[in-house]
Amino acid sequence: MNRFQCPRCKGALCAATPAQVACGACGTGFDATNGILDLASSDAAPREAGHKPAEEVAWLDRIALAAGERWPETLGTVLQIGCGGGLSSALIASGQTHELAIIDPSIASLNDDRTAVERAGLIDRVPVSFAACPPGASLRDVGFDTCISLTALEQSDNPRRLLAELFRCLKPGGRAILVAPNQRYHRALGATLAEIVALQFADNPAPDPDRDRLVERLALMRLADLHQGAGRANPIDADVVRETAVQQGFDTAAVLPLDPDPDGSAATAALLKRQGVGLGYTAATLALLPGFRRRYFDLLHPADRSAATLLWLTKPVGPRLRTFRALPQARPLSVAPGHEMASLAGGLPVRCWLDLLARRSPNGLTLTIVGWCLASVDILAARVIIDGSAGEAAVWCDRSDVQQTLNGAGLYPAWNALCSGVDATLYYAGLCPEGDHPTLSVQLLISNGSIAELPCTGRIPLGESVRVVA
Numbered sequence: 001m002n003r004f005q006c007p008r009c010k011g012a013l014c015a016a017t018p019a020q021v022a023c024g025a026c027g028t029g030f031d032a033t034n035g036i037l038d039l040a041s042s043d044a045a046p047r048e049a050g051h052k053p054a055e056e057v058a059w060l061d062r063i064a065l066a067a068g069e070r071w072p073e074t075l076g077t078v079l080q081i082g083c084g085g086g087l088s089s090a091l092i093a094s095g096q097t098h099e100l101a102i103i104d105p106s107i108a109s110l111n112d113d114r115t116a117v118e119r120a121g122l123i124d125r126v127p128v129s130f131a132a133c134p135p136g137a138s139l140r141d142v143g144f145d146t147c148i149s150l151t152a153l154e155q156s157d158n159p160r161r162l163l164a165e166l167f168r169c170l171k172p173g174g175r176a177i178l179v180a181p182n183q184r185y186h187r188a189l190g191a192t193l194a195e196i197v198a199l200q201f202a203d204n205p206a207p208d209p210d211r212d213r214l215v216e217r218l219a220l221m222r223l224a225d226l227h228q229g230a231g232r233a234n235p236i237d238a239d240v241v242r243e244t245a246v247q248q249g250f251d252t253a254a255v256l257p258l259d260p261d262p263d264g265s266a267a268t269a270a271l272l273k274r275q276g277v278g279l280g281y282t283a284a285t286l287a288l289l290p291g292f293r294r295r296y297f298d299l300l301h302p303a304d305r306s307a308a309t310l311l312w313l314t315k316p317v318g319p320r321l322r323t324f325r326a327l328p329q330a331r332p333l334s335v336a337p338g339h340e341m342a343s344l345a346g347g348l349p350v351r352c353w354l355d356l357l358a359r360r361s362p363n364g365l366t367l368t369i370v371g372w373c374l375a376s377v378d379i380l381a382a383r384v385i386i387d388g389s390a391g392e393a394a395v396w397c398d399r400s401d402v403q404q405t406l407n408g409a410g411l412y413p414a415w416n417a418l419c420s421g422v423d424a425t426l427y428y429a430g431l432c433p434e435g436d437h438p439t440l441s442v443q444l445l446i447s448n449g450s451i452a453e454l455p456c457t458g459r460i461p462l463g464e465s466v467r468v469v470a
């Protein structure tokens with residue numbers, strides 16, 4: 001308990017009853033049923049179930065192997081962010097942990113973790129505490145020698161703030177050990193598998209449930225990559241995180257490959273297994289992998305040749321001057337009319353087929369948008385502007401038909417075509433047009449910072465479907 005503090009006033013916590021803890025300063029009471037301290041007050045982060053790493057596969061040994069000489073003689077007082085993966089038991093059993101505090105937003109996950117530690121006979125081996133709270137105000141300053149997490153970075157919607165909190169709660173000379181999915185590797189994997197699927201479609205367009213399952217997975221990978229958001233497993237750009245860590249005051253920030261898989265075969269096999277794909281399809285897909293490896297995996301930097309990255313951050317022993325380097329400026333947005341779109345979007349014409357239907361709804365306007373958009377570079381979203389109000393629909397949904405009918409010659413990247421779908425309902429709060437034909441413009445937001453203006457009629461009749469085709 002002495003590693004935690006009152007999230008409201010930073011006061012010290014003391015046991016009030018066996019199932020209650022109270023703040024000594026402001027008097028706020030917190031539930032502590034079954035040894036799990038509930039510090040996530042109603043105004044704190046939402047209490048969605050914590051994400052659990054799927055398999056229990058000797059995480060600590062793998063991390064130690066990747067860390068090499070960095071691995072310390074002792075981990076000291078450890079903060080574990082996020083439950084699952086057998087990490088808690090491994091940390092205690094290692095004999096290197098003197099004290100362990102485990103935090104997770106989900107009380108159910110903490111209960112599971114506690115049960116697992118008890119079953120392994122490890123609960124009394126070292127002092128262990130469990131608390132439901134985000135990695136923030138509930139953690140005392142300079143309380144930990146080691147912060148470790150398998151999920152914190154990928155789940156965070158504000159990595160900068162997360163790193164600042166870790167820095168604050170680490171002791172001088174302490175270390176943060178963070179595992180996160182590697183964005184560049186996941187892009188190579190997604191692009192490779194999409195090319196393989198395109199080849200399979202060309203060979204045999206007949207329906208195949210296994211192939212459909214893979215395309216479904218590719219669409220979700222694209223969603224996480226292009227539209228990072230809270231609650232998703234967001235792949236991270238380790239270089240950006242490293243730069244942010246140094247800005248937050250960390251002394252060293254190393255990016256290390258965890259379980260290197262330079263040709264993608266282990267990652268592909270694991271992905272197909274998770275999707276429940278049959279053995280025959282898995283074997284056929286793995287057999288096609290070498291033909292595409294050179295195009296994507298061989299281009300990765302050696303530090304990027306693993307599905308998961310290990311970030312090893314150390315806090316300086318003494319005070320240190322923080323240096324702020326100027327971050328690269330965002331490119332100015334440029335808007336191109338129809339005939340210039342190709343030059344913005346990688347040389348090939350932007351293609352799209354979108355059906356829009358706008359209707360009045362209480363206190364606003366609802367728009368359904370269904371169809372697909374395709375370019376040779378990544379399209380982030382379709383933006384629909386009605387009477388000056390903008391709504392955005394993400395482009396990522398599975399559209400195998402677009403790959404088959406439009407991209408048979410493989411002019412566009414297969415991943416773009418397979419995941420070119422748009423299917424969204426947008427709500428324009430407070431938009432109540434005077435007439436029944438408000439103004440309309442439709443744009444595509446492209447990942448390189450440019451915006452392509454799609455040709456359309458300029459007005460959208462409410463209650464009638466409008467088609468935008470390019």
Ligand SMILES: [Zn+2]
Pocket residue numbers: 006007008009010011023024025026027028
């Ligand atoms: Zn308090």
